[in-house]
Amino acid sequence: MMKLFLSPTSPFARKVKVALMEKNLIREVEEIRVDPWSSPAELVQANPLCQVPTLVTDEGLALANSDSILAWLEHHTPQPALLPSGDPERGHAMAIAAQAQGLMQYTVDIVLERRRPTAQRSVTFTDRRMAAIMRVVTALGGEWMPIPGFGIDGIGVACALGYLDLRLPEYPWREVSPELARWYAGVVSRPSLKASAPPT
Numbered sequence: 001m002m003k004l005f006l007s008p009t010s011p012f013a014r015k016v017k018v019a020l021m022e023k024n025l026i027r028e029v030e031e032i033r034v035d036p037w038s039s040p041a042e043l044v045q046a047n048p049l050c051q052v053p054t055l056v057t058d059e060g061l062a063l064a065n066s067d068s069i070l071a072w073l074e075h076h077t078p079q080p081a082l083l084p085s086g087d088p089e090r091g092h093a094m095a096i097a098a099q100a101q102g103l104m105q106y107t108v109d110i111v112l113e114r115r116r117p118t119a120q121r122s123v124t125f126t127d128r129r130m131a132a133i134m135r136v137v138t139a140l141g142g143e144w145m146p147i148p149g150f151g152i153d154g155i156g157v158a159c160a161l162g163y164l165d166l167r168l169p170e171y172p173w174r175e176v177s178p179e180l181a182r183w184y185a186g187v188v189s190r191p192s193l194k195a196s197a198p199p200t
């Protein structure tokens with residue numbers, strides 16, 4: 001049985017859980033809830049980076065990094081496909097997924113910055129991250145709208161937006177990008193997204 005180290009609020013871990021559900025693999029995985037910040041011994045042993053998500057395969061291979069895990073899963077269980085096989089859709093899906101990955105990473109950056117003691121916080125850094133978040137949200141509602149279906153791009157974007165709602169609820173992304181809000185409303189009740197939603 002595969003093992004997935006995850007935490008309930010990590011948007012990166014959510015991506016992997018959603019992909020496992022969309023590929024009907026979730027029953028083949030034991031979920032191990034951890035707090036990576038407390039450096040639990042079993043996570044450190046499996047993954048020296050001590051991050052969630054970490055997927056340990058049946059062969060004992062420990063994969064870190066949500067995008068690497070999704071790529072491995074796509075190869076391990078090609079159907080249902082989460083990445084289009086043809087051009088230009090494949091490239092578009094990868095480009096959008098990369099923006100979504102950056103969007104969640106930048107949101108995490110702001111969360112971590114806010115947790116630092118006031119004197120150590122950098123307003124310049126937070127402002128730079130926030131400006132990029134706003135650009136990405138606009139782009140995702142326009143030329144980089146997730147492609148039809150629900151593959152790596154849609155999974156990434158949905159998890160990034162769910163994380164924005166959780167961590168930056170004051171940022172009105174739905175007003176900034178009504179098209180993206182409409183897209184999100186159309187996917188958010190998928191069983192994979194409901195089952196992996198962060199606690200509110």
Ligand SMILES: N[C@@H](CCC(=O)N[C@@H](CS)C(=O)NCC(=O)O)C(=O)O
Pocket residue numbers: 009010011012013036037049050051052053064065066067108
């Ligand atoms: N690039 C990684 C990022 C994973 C990540 O940053 N995970 C966070 C939780 S949201 C974590 O485990 N942080 C603990 C640490 O960085 O020490 C991915 O895509 O999976």
